[in-house]
Amino acid sequence: MALTRNSRRKGRGRRFIALVRTAWRIAATLLIAALAWVAVIQWKMATLDQPQLPPQDVGIVLGAALWQTTPSPALKERLNRAVELYRAGTIRHIIVTGGYDRQDSVLTEAEGMRNYLTEWGVPEKVIFLENEATSTYENMLFSQAIMQREQWVSAVIITHRYHVVRALDMARFLGYQAPAVAPMDSDVLMMSWHKSRETLALAKWQWDKLGLVLRKEPA
Known part of the structure; x- marks a missing residue:
């Protein structure tokens, strides 16, 4: 009986550790994805231009x-x-x-x-x-x-x-x-602050855009 209880405790402990590891992996993946997204947005902010602007x-x-x-x-x-x-x-x-x-x-x-x-x-x-x-x-x-x-x-x-x-x-x-x-x-704005704020605003816009799409009635 004691061995059975011990085995159950060990089983629960192993499952808990596995869940914690999985949660850490998911969190790390999401963090890497978020950092990559921020890097792409910052790059777009720095490079987007249209030098040959037609009338x-x-x-x-x-x-x-x-x-x-x-x-x-x-x-x-x-x-x-x-x-x-x-x-x-x-x-x-x-x-x-x-x-x-x-x-x-x-x-x-x-x-x-x-x-x-x-x-x-x-x-x-x-x-x-x-x-x-x-x-x-x-x-x-x-x-x-x-x-x-x-x-x-x-x-x-x-x-x-x-x-x-x-x-x-x-x-x-x-x-x-x-x-x-x-x-x-x-030449007058503190760009580090504005770029950081705009990155968050752009993330919010992606969420808002999804909501606008979902609320559209079928044609």
């Missing part, structure tokens, strides 16, 4: 913070890129997209961007405001509605290099036709 119907400038009524230094970098592309004849229209970024905001991000662009000589008639978006996904979704209304087909996404991977994936998911990108590096 586009519209440039979509993704919003960022205003300082009171003035674009923040980071947002000015995006807007300066839009001015360059407009002056070069690469884009014929500009969508500025972004709603109120704080409860006490006086202007939407789009309104602040429009004011900055006109100060730099961009005609107001070529600037289209999207005043509702509060996220990158909404930036792309609501800008697409303006494009459809105006019957524009081609678009270039204007944002920082670290941000363009997620924005481009969203545009493709929404059905933009061959969306182009015009990324820029930043």
Whole structure:
């Protein structure tokens, strides 16, 4: 009887050790996969570019913070890129997209961007405001509605290099036709922090995207 109990205890002990080892192997595999995914995303952030940018119907400038009524230094970098592309004849229209970024905001991000662009000589008639978006996904979704209304087909996404991977994936998911990108590096942002934050945001977007796909009704 004692031998039988002993054997059972040993059997349970061996099974527990086997389970712990299996759990460690799974955890190690998941960690390696996560690190590899992060490395790929960081590489994409560093290398994604489109040097030969063909003419586009519209440039979509993704919003960022205003300082009171003035674009923040980071947002000015995006807007300066839009001015360059407009002056070069690469884009014929500009969508500025972004709603109120704080409860006490006086202007939407789009309104602040429009004011900055006109100060730099961009005609107001070529600037289209999207005043509702509060996220990158909404930036792309609501800008697409303006494009459809105006019957524009081609678009270039204007944002920082670290941000363009997620924005481009969203545009493709929404059905933009061959969306182009015009990324820029930043002289004012702490890129290590923004790249880390964006990597997490991109992981969240992959999860959100799955949810959007699963919620779609069959055609």
